[in-house]
Amino acid sequence: xxxxxxxxxxxxxxxxxYLTRRLGDRDWAEEVAQETFVRALRxxxxxxERAWLFAVATNLVRDEARKDMRRRKHLxxxxxxxxxxxxxxxxxxxxxxxxxxxxxxxxxxxxxxxxLALLMREEGLDYTEIAEALELSPGSVGTTLxxxxxxxxxxxxxxxxxxEEREKNAAS
Amino acid sequence: xQHLDEGTIHSWLDGALSADEAARAEAHVAGCxxxxxxxxxxxxxxxxSSRILTALDHVPRGVVPAARPVxxxxxxxxxxxxxxxxxxxxxxxxVRNSERGTVALPAKSDKFGTAAQITAALHGETATSxxxxxxxxxxxxxxxxxxxxxxxxxxEADLSSKPTRAGSQPIxxxxxxxxxxARSTAIGEKAVAPSAVKGAVTATVQPALSSxxxxxxxxxAAAHEEPTLKEVGTPxxxxxxxxxxxxxxxxxxxxxxxxxLQLNSVVVTGARTVEPQAxxxxxxxxxxxxxxxxxxxxxxxxxVEVANGVTTISWPDSTTGNMLRLSGRMPVERLQEIKLxxxxxxxxxxxxKRP
Numbered sequence: 001x002x003x004x005x006x007x008x009x010x011x012x013x014x015x016x017x018y019l020t021r022r023l024g025d026r027d028w029a030e031e032v033a034q035e036t037f038v039r040a041l042r043x044x045x046x047x048x049e050r051a052w053l054f055a056v057a058t059n060l061v062r063d064e065a066r067k068d069m070r071r072r073k074h075l076x077x078x079x080x081x082x083x084x085x086x087x088x089x090x091x092x093x094x095x096x097x098x099x100x101x102x103x104x105x106x107x108x109x110x111x112x113x114x115x116l117a118l119l120m121r122e123e124g125l126d127y128t129e130i131a132e133a134l135e136l137s138p139g140s141v142g143t144t145l146x147x148x149x150x151x152x153x154x155x156x157x158x159x160x161x162x163x164e165e166r167e168k169n170a171a172s
Numbered sequence: 173x174q175h176l177d178e179g180t181i182h183s184w185l186d187g188a189l190s191a192d193e194a195a196r197a198e199a200h201v202a203g204c205x206x207x208x209x210x211x212x213x214x215x216x217x218x219x220x221s222s223r224i225l226t227a228l229d230h231v232p233r234g235v236v237p238a239a240r241p242v243x244x245x246x247x248x249x250x251x252x253x254x255x256x257x258x259x260x261x262x263x264x265x266x267v268r269n270s271e272r273g274t275v276a277l278p279a280k281s282d283k284f285g286t287a288a289q290i291t292a293a294l295h296g297e298t299a300t301s302x303x304x305x306x307x308x309x310x311x312x313x314x315x316x317x318x319x320x321x322x323x324x325x326x327x328e329a330d331l332s333s334k335p336t337r338a339g340s341q342p343i344x345x346x347x348x349x350x351x352x353x354a355r356s357t358a359i360g361e362k363a364v365a366p367s368a369v370k371g372a373v374t375a376t377v378q379p380a381l382s383s384x385x386x387x388x389x390x391x392x393a394a395a396h397e398e399p400t401l402k403e404v405g406t407p408x409x410x411x412x413x414x415x416x417x418x419x420x421x422x423x424x425x426x427x428x429x430x431x432x433l434q435l436n437s438v439v440v441t442g443a444r445t446v447e448p449q450a451x452x453x454x455x456x457x458x459x460x461x462x463x464x465x466x467x468x469x470x471x472x473x474x475x476v477e478v479a480n481g482v483t484t485i486s487w488p489d490s491t492t493g494n495m496l497r498l499s500g501r502m503p504v505e506r507l508q509e510i511k512l513x514x515x516x517x518x519x520x521x522x523x524x525k526r527p
Contacts (some may be wrong), residue, residue: 149221
C-alpha cells in the first residue's frame with residue numbers, strides 16, 4: 001500500500017492538472033484522480049505507472065464526459081457570453097477569465113485524441129507513455145502532437161481575432 | 173534526404189527521437205532553410221500551445237466563474253475595525269468638545285447626575301491627596317506638566333476649571349461606586365489605569381503625581397523667571413484654543429478661548445456614549461465644574477467662579493464673540509490683573525499679525 005502512497009505523491013499533482021485542463025473543473029478532476037488511484041490499488045502490477053494512470057484517468061473521464069460534455073460546454077459558452085457582456089474595471093481579472101474561456105474553447109475544439117495527447121505531453125509524459133496511455137503507435141505521437149498544437153494555436157488565434165473585432169465594433 | 177515532416181520536427185524538439193535520428197534531423201535542418209523555418213514555427217507552436225493550456229488553469233473550479241475574492245478592505249473584520257476607529261475618533265472629538273460645556277447638556281439625565289457626583293467627590297479626594305504634596309502650587313504645576321505633555325492633550329481639563337453650575341453641591345458617593353465608575357472609565361483609554369484612579373479616590377499619596385511634581389520643579393528651575401506672561405503650553409483641543417501661561421514659577425493659569433464651532437449636534441449625540449471618558453477627564457482635573465460655554469441670554473458679561481481654590485473668570489470676547497476663560501489657583505484680583513495682561517498681549521500679537 002505504500003506503493004500507492006508513492007504513486008499518489010509522485011503523480012497526483014500532474015494528474016489533477018491534466019484532468020482539470022481536460023475537464024475544466026477542478027473538483028471533478030480531483031474526484032477522477034482519486035478514483036484512478038483507487039483502481040491502482042486493485043492492480044497487481046503496473047508496467048509503466050504514469051502511462052497507466054493517465055490512461056485510466058482518461059478512460060474514467062471519457063464515459064462520464066460524454067454524458068456531461070454537452071451540458072458543460074453549453075454552460076461554458078453561457079458563462080463566457082456573460083463575461084463578454086460585462087464591463088468590469090478589473091481589467092486583469094476579466095482579461096484572465098476571457099483568456100481562460102478562449103483557451104477552453106480552443107482546447108475543446110480539438111479532436112479527443114489530439115487533446116489528450118497534448119495534455120499528457122504538457123504533464124511531462126514521453127512519447128512512449130502517451131502511446132501506451134492512448135493506445136497509439138509510438139511513431140504517430142509526433143504527428144498527433146504536431147497536429148494538436150497547430151490546431152490549438154489556430155483555434156485560439158481565431159477566437160482572439162473575433163474577440164478583437166467584437167471589441168472594435170463595440171468601441172465604434 | 174527528404175524534408176522533415178512536421179511530426180518528426182515535433183518529436184525531435186520533444187526529445188523523442190533516438191540519438192541517431194536526432195543527429196540526422198539536425199544535420200538536415202542546418203542545410204535546409206525551409207526545414208529550419210519549419211522548426212522555428214514548431215518551436216513557436218509548442219510554446220504557444222503550452223501557454224494556452226496554462227491559461228486553462230485560470231478557472232480552477234467549475235465552469236461557472238468563481239466569486240471574486242472579497243477585497244481586503246471589505247472583509248468583516250476590517251469593517252468592524254473601521255467602525256471601531258470611527259467611533260473612537262468621534263468619541264475623542266466629542267470628549268474634547270465637551271470642554272465647550274456641552275457636557276452640561278445631558279445634565280438632566282440621571283447618568284450625568286451620577287457623573288457629576290462622582291467627579292465632585294473625586295475632586296474632594298484629589299484635593300486631599302494634593303495637600304499631602306509640598307504645596308498647592310506644586311500640585312498645580314504637576315497638572316500643568318501633564319497639560320504640556322503632548323501625549324495627553326485631553327488633560328487640558330485639569331486647569332480650565334469652569335464655573336460651577338449654580339446650586340450644584342458635591343455629593344460624596346460610596347467609594348465602591350467610584351471605583352466601579354473608575355473602572356468603566358478606563359475602558360478604551362489607557363491614559364489612566366484603573367489602579368491610578370483608585371489611588372486618587374482613596375486619597376493615598378500618588379508616587380506618580382509626586383514624581384511628576386518633581387519633574388515640574390526641574391522644569392521650573394530651567395525656565396526663565398520673567399515677569400511677563402510666558403506661554404508654557406498650548407494643548408490642542410478641538411473647539412477651543414487653550415494656552416497655558418506661567419505667571420510665576422510654578423504658578424500657571426489656563427486661558428481658554430472657546431471657538432464657535434458648528435459641532436453642537438454631533439456633540440450632543442455622542443456625549444452620552446462617551447460619558448465615561450468625559451468623566452475620566454473631569455476626575456483627573458483638579459477642579460470639577462460644569463458650565464455651558466456659549467454665552468446664553470441672561471448670562472452677565474463676565475463671571476467669576478471659585479471652586480476648590482481655583483478661580484475662573486469667563487467673559488465673551490468683544491471682537492470675536494468667543495467665550496474666553498481664565499482659571500488659576502489665585503485670588504480673583506490677581507486673575508483679573510492677569511486677564512488684562514493677557515488681553516493686552518493678545519491685542520499686541522493681533523496687531524503684529526495685521527501690519
